[in-house]
Amino acid sequence: MRVVQYIITVVIILCLNFFLPRLMPGDPISTILNEAGADSGLMLTEEARAELLAHYGLDLPLDQQLLQYVEQLLHGDLGWSIRYRAPVADLLASRVLWTVGLVMSATLIAALLGTLLGVTTATHHGRWQDSTTISCVMALGSWPSFVVGVLLILVFAVWLGWLPIGGGSTSGAYYETDFQAAGDIIKHGLLPCLSLIIVSLPGFFMVARTAALRALQGEYIQVARAKGLAERRIVWRHIFPNALLPVVTALAMRLGYALTGAMAVEVVFQYPGMGTLIYEAAHARDYALLQGTFLLIMLTVLTFNLLAEMLYHRLDPRLRRS
Amino acid sequence: MKEHTWPSRIALAVLVIIVLFSLVGPLFLPWAPDELDTPLLGPTSDHPLGTDDVGADVLVTLMTSARLSLLIAGASSILGTSLGTLLGVISGYWRGMGMVIMRLVDIFMALPRLPLIIMLSAFVQPGVGTLVVFFVLFGWPQTARLVRSMTLSEREAGYIESARVVGARDSRILFRHLLPQVVPLATTRFVLEFQHVMIAESSLSFLGLSDPSVATWGRMIHYAFECPSLYISDVWWRWLLPPAAAIMLVALSLSLLNMQVERRFQPWLQR
Numbered sequence: 001m002r003v004v005q006y007i008i009t010v011v012i013i014l015c016l017n018f019f020l021p022r023l024m025p026g027d028p029i030s031t032i033l034n035e036a037g038a039d040s041g042l043m044l045t046e047e048a049r050a051e052l053l054a055h056y057g058l059d060l061p062l063d064q065q066l067l068q069y070v071e072q073l074l075h076g077d078l079g080w081s082i083r084y085r086a087p088v089a090d091l092l093a094s095r096v097l098w099t100v101g102l103v104m105s106a107t108l109i110a111a112l113l114g115t116l117l118g119v120t121t122a123t124h125h126g127r128w129q130d131s132t133t134i135s136c137v138m139a140l141g142s143w144p145s146f147v148v149g150v151l152l153i154l155v156f157a158v159w160l161g162w163l164p165i166g167g168g169s170t171s172g173a174y175y176e177t178d179f180q181a182a183g184d185i186i187k188h189g190l191l192p193c194l195s196l197i198i199v200s201l202p203g204f205f206m207v208a209r210t211a212a213l214r215a216l217q218g219e220y221i222q223v224a225r226a227k228g229l230a231e232r233r234i235v236w237r238h239i240f241p242n243a244l245l246p247v248v249t250a251l252a253m254r255l256g257y258a259l260t261g262a263m264a265v266e267v268v269f270q271y272p273g274m275g276t277l278i279y280e281a282a283h284a285r286d287y288a289l290l291q292g293t294f295l296l297i298m299l300t301v302l303t304f305n306l307l308a309e310m311l312y313h314r315l316d317p318r319l320r321r322s
Numbered sequence: 323m324k325e326h327t328w329p330s331r332i333a334l335a336v337l338v339i340i341v342l343f344s345l346v347g348p349l350f351l352p353w354a355p356d357e358l359d360t361p362l363l364g365p366t367s368d369h370p371l372g373t374d375d376v377g378a379d380v381l382v383t384l385m386t387s388a389r390l391s392l393l394i395a396g397a398s399s400i401l402g403t404s405l406g407t408l409l410g411v412i413s414g415y416w417r418g419m420g421m422v423i424m425r426l427v428d429i430f431m432a433l434p435r436l437p438l439i440i441m442l443s444a445f446v447q448p449g450v451g452t453l454v455v456f457f458v459l460f461g462w463p464q465t466a467r468l469v470r471s472m473t474l475s476e477r478e479a480g481y482i483e484s485a486r487v488v489g490a491r492d493s494r495i496l497f498r499h500l501l502p503q504v505v506p507l508a509t510t511r512f513v514l515e516f517q518h519v520m521i522a523e524s525s526l527s528f529l530g531l532s533d534p535s536v537a538t539w540g541r542m543i544h545y546a547f548e549c550p551s552l553y554i555s556d557v558w559w560r561w562l563l564p565p566a567a568a569i570m571l572v573a574l575s576l577s578l579l580n581m582q583v584e585r586r587f588q589p590w591l592q593r
Contacts, residue, residue: 009432016438020445135329138581142573144521146528147566150543154563158553165553260436264525268547282444282531294441301434 006306013298018069021287022062078295079288083281088292091277096296099273102189103255103262106196111251113197114204119243121205122212123235134209141202146264149195153268156191164188166270192262192269199261200254207250208243215242245315252308259297330582333575340572344388351382362549364556371560375549383542384564390450391538391569394523398454399515402461407508409462410469411500415477415492420470430463436522443531450536453526457519465511469504476503506587513583517576524569539565 053059057068072079078088121133140148157165169188175181215221216239224234266275274293281289348354358377365372371380413420439456442448448456476482477500485495526532527540534541546552546562 005428005432008429012429012433013438016441020442135578135581138577139574142517142521142577143570144525144528144540144573146525146543147569150562150566153553154558158558260434260440260525263440264528267529278440278444279529282529287445290441290444294437294444297437298434298441301437302432305432 078292083284083286118208149268333578395520398457406462406465414473
């Protein structure tokens with residue numbers, strides 16, 4: 001049932017991806033001429049225009065175009081970027097690792113910190129530590145990622161001057177060892193990563209806290225207490241694993257948010273990932289590039305959502321049995 | 323636990339002040355929004371926050387940008403939660419229609435919301451109206467699902483049964499009895515949705531994906547960001563920081579308000 005739903009969703013996304021650029025005013029050829037090649041002074045005769053349309057398969061009836069589109073997708077052909085004059089697939093390949101590295105590390109750290117914080121505050125439920133932490137975390141989580149990024153730049157790069165303002169690595173730098181190169185990349189990634197951690201931590205925190213609170217009411221906790229187990233052992237051996245369970249689902253679900261959050265953060269930090277690619281593509285009206293990037297992002301989000309659901313059923317023995 | 327209401331009171335006061343600030347603030351300044359002076363002036367007595375790259379007063383822009391920021395978030399969240407509440411109650415009351423609506427909800431909920439809105443915007447460069455349509459379109463399903471599950475349990479309650487026995491019409495049960503019951507839930511959804519739309523819209527405008535006429539705080543930050551002397555002059559604190567701080571202030575106030583609303587309606591919500 002769930003799989004059917006995911007298939008419907010993928011079909012909707014593919015359709016949107018196919019029809020959106022075709023619903024734009026004007027045909028793609030005039031878009032190319034006006035937007036991308038405005039300074040080239042390019043003029044087209046009727047025959048040349050027809051030839052171009054035929055070249056891109058745009059003179060075919062819509063249903064055949066759709067078939068062609070799906071066929072190209074299945075071959076991994078995402079089209080040709082007008083802005084960069086390169087295949088979209090190659091461009092994505094050169095950017096995807098930056099974003100994945102950034103988002104993955106930020107999400108994992110946020111999940112870990114959020115869970116630890118959530119469990120700790122849950123065990124202090126009702127005391128001032130609990131309510132203060134909740135207020136602070138909620139406050140942090142209500143800010144847009146790019147505003148957090150801007151503030152971090154102002155404090156750590158402009159004011160203190162500790163870290164670079166942006167970029168993925170020092171341009172034109174020569175590294176003697178791989179460690180130096182890695183260090184440079186990490187140094188550039190610190191602030192963007194921190195921005196993403198700050199905006200995604202509250203989600204994990206709330207999920208873990210709720211689960212820990214529920215676990216605390218379990219009878220096995222009373223049994224553990226009656227046995228005279230140390231409080232620390234109860235928290236980390238009995239409550240922590242229970243709090244971690246929903247975090248695993250949230251982990252995959254929040255990757256989607258992290259990906260979009262990363263988009264704005266990347267632009268703030270001029271980070272060479274997919275977010276900046278979308279930004280540049282949107283400004284150059286490079287539809288093929290936009291289509292390719294969005295397709296990749298949405299399929300990633302959907303895959304992770306599906307994975308999360310499957311993983312949850314594997315991890316929770318109660319669900320496995322039923 | 324003792325209940326503190328002062329954070330939410332402050333939050334409400336801040337929101338009211340920001341609304342007033344956006345509506346009547348420009349009247350007290352000698353500059354009209356479209357009146358241009360020398361570009362990139364530093365702070366003077368005429369221009370407390372200086373001017374931007376085209377010479378418009380930054381403080382006036384900050385005030386007028388608040389209007390659209392709040393209007394888009396307000397309109398989208400009111401329409402989205404109302405639609406969701408209505409469809410939620412209906413689908414909870416009439417089972418058959420409910421199945422149809424819930425399948426629709428399932429599909430919408432499986433779509434990655436923010437990436438999709440960003441993608442649509444990148445293609446159509448939405449104006450204010452289109453933005454509201456996007457946010458309503460992708461905002462109602464969450465509310466509908468929550469309201470439906472509450473209606474499902476509520477409709478089994480004794481007083482609904484009594485109303486039916488007395489011969490009350492469906493529409494009366496729906497609007498006079500069930501709808502008021504889900505108002506607390508809808509209220510918390512509204513506050514959360516307001517915040518969500520506010521953040522989403524400012525991100526879109528910051529990325530330059532909305533129509534340039536959508537002059538909001540996010541758009542202001544977008545322009546400030548394109549200024550080459552951003553970090554090496556006073557531009558960052560007098561042009562970039564004010565709208566960023568404004569967004570954070572509103573978001574923070576909404577968080578505090580939401581906590582209070584949830585606490586206040588707890589007995590209803592936990593039923």
